[in-house]
Amino acid sequence: MTNSMHDMGGMHGFGPVEAEPNEPxxxxxxxxxxRALQRAMGATSVWTxxxxxxAQELLSPLTYLSSSYYERWFRALERQVVRYxxxxxxxxxxxxxxxxxxxxxxKLTLDDAKANRSGRYDRPAPGPARFKAGDFVRARNINPTxxxxxxxxxxxxxxxxxxxxxxxxxxxxxxxxxxxxxxWLYAVVFTARxxxxxxxxxxxxxxxxAFEPYLLPA
Amino acid sequence: xxxxLRYASLCGPATKDVxxxxxxxxHDHGSELSEMQLRVKALETILTEKGYVDPAALDxxxxxxxxRIGPHIGARVVARAWVDPDFKHRLFEDATAAANTMxxxxxxxxxxxxxxxxxxxxxxxVCTLCSCYPVSVLxxxxxxxxxxxxxxxxVIDPKGVLAEFGVTLPEVTQIRIWDSTxxxxxxxxxxxxxxxxxxxxxxLAALVTRDCMIGTGVPRVPQEAVR
Numbered sequence: 001m002t003n004s005m006h007d008m009g010g011m012h013g014f015g016p017v018e019a020e021p022n023e024p025x026x027x028x029x030x031x032x033x034x035r036a037l038q039r040a041m042g043a044t045s046v047w048t049x050x051x052x053x054x055a056q057e058l059l060s061p062l063t064y065l066s067s068s069y070y071e072r073w074f075r076a077l078e079r080q081v082v083r084y085x086x087x088x089x090x091x092x093x094x095x096x097x098x099x100x101x102x103x104x105x106x107k108l109t110l111d112d113a114k115a116n117r118s119g120r121y122d123r124p125a126p127g128p129a130r131f132k133a134g135d136f137v138r139a140r141n142i143n144p145t146x147x148x149x150x151x152x153x154x155x156x157x158x159x160x161x162x163x164x165x166x167x168x169x170x171x172x173x174x175x176x177x178x179x180x181x182x183x184w185l186y187a188v189v190f191t192a193r194x195x196x197x198x199x200x201x202x203x204x205x206x207x208x209x210a211f212e213p214y215l216l217p218a
Numbered sequence: 219x220x221x222x223l224r225y226a227s228l229c230g231p232a233t234k235d236v237x238x239x240x241x242x243x244x245h246d247h248g249s250e251l252s253e254m255q256l257r258v259k260a261l262e263t264i265l266t267e268k269g270y271v272d273p274a275a276l277d278x279x280x281x282x283x284x285x286r287i288g289p290h291i292g293a294r295v296v297a298r299a300w301v302d303p304d305f306k307h308r309l310f311e312d313a314t315a316a317a318n319t320m321x322x323x324x325x326x327x328x329x330x331x332x333x334x335x336x337x338x339x340x341x342x343x344v345c346t347l348c349s350c351y352p353v354s355v356l357x358x359x360x361x362x363x364x365x366x367x368x369x370x371x372x373v374i375d376p377k378g379v380l381a382e383f384g385v386t387l388p389e390v391t392q393i394r395i396w397d398s399t400x401x402x403x404x405x406x407x408x409x410x411x412x413x414x415x416x417x418x419x420x421x422l423a424a425l426v427t428r429d430c431m432i433g434t435g436v437p438r439v440p441q442e443a444v445r
Contacts, residue, residue: 008366009346016382017382020362033259040272071254074254095256096264113275117327168329206373
């Protein structure tokens with residue numbers, strides 16, 4: 001869901017940012033296991049990274065806010081393994097395997113983990129880029145009910161293309177199993193005044209990484 | 219109380235001096251954490267028995283974070299940029315390729331983009347939509363980076379956020395926020411502090427903290443080193 005709790009840019013009321021001195025890498029052993037499970041399950045390619053993000057966005061706003069980061073990951077993992085038929089709800093409820101697993105195309109091996117290679121999301125371009133650095137663009141006002149990476153605060157706003165990043169996997173389709181559908185990606189910069197109004201500090205600018213379908217010529 | 223603790227875990231520690239070793243932490247939050255421990259263990263067992271994951275590979279992934287990946291990598295990249303103009307030029311052209319010419323760490327796969335702090339512009343990195351972070355050069359993000367206060371305010375109140383990190387900028391310095399809304403990842407190259415002209419690359423790297431490379435910090439030379 002696009003207009004859900006995760007899209008936080010510009011919200012008020014969460015209080016100060018408080019850094020934890022000498023913060024440990026993980027705050028409990030289970031957090032490390034969740035991190036590793038997400039990586040290993042991601043490597044099976046049953047779902048995409050965007051699909052995993054979308055699964056977190058499906059959490060209710062109350063659950064999203066009252067869960068820690070790795071609790072959200074855990075809930076999203078549970079949701080995904082059930083949704084894709086890898087694990088039954090009865091198995092999650094009982095904590096026991098009740099039927100054999102299905103055969104997956106890929107499994108992350110110890111050697112894969114040792115190699116510590118992660119994926120790239122750049123792809124060959126299906127056609128020429130519509131925009132170039134210096135072009136004025138307006139972010140579209142879209143409110144899809146599925147995953148998108150165009151944050152609410154930028155929608156409808158006027159910006160300038162600052163850089164062309166190449167063609168990348170398009171999250172909006174990748175998240176819903178509709179393919180990688182590579183699209184041109186741009187750095188688009190907005191003034192704080194355009195985003196937040198005339199009272200905003202003229203010395204502040206914000207950029208997003210915007211896929212071509214998010215943008216209109218202006 | 220339970221809800222308050224969980225909320226605190228989203229928003230960062232409730233008080234500034236709450237950092238505790240893992241054992242104390244577990245002891246403090248007792249039942250809740252052990253419940254998560256059990257649930258995660260159950261899921262891992264199911265996924266293992268069904269043949270989807272290999273526990274040895276999971277151990278290795280955790281070990282990578284504990285021993286191989288961290289902000290020391292980004293600090294080396296920044297220090298090299300400070301001492302080697304040619305490297306610096308290449309870093310701003312293609313940060314992934316430039317970093318991978320250094321060796322000594324796992325090759326960076328991410329589409330990395332280096333952004334330079336100058337007297338005119340200070341850069342600040344955030345991911346408002348989730349918590350995208352340049353893991354290959356900085357390791358795992360701190361809780362505050364993933365918290366609602368940082369994700370909500372970095373784009374609308376960056377000066378307030380910077381003040382909470384003890385960073386105040388000259389009036390003339392513009393602030394540029396980079397919202398990591400795609401798979402591009404940002405590394406802030408801070409300004410080299412004055413008085414470090416004769417420092418070695420290794421000494422310089424020690425000044426470059428994680429926060430400097432996110433934009434919530436600036437390198438500070440210890441007083442005793444200046445004298």
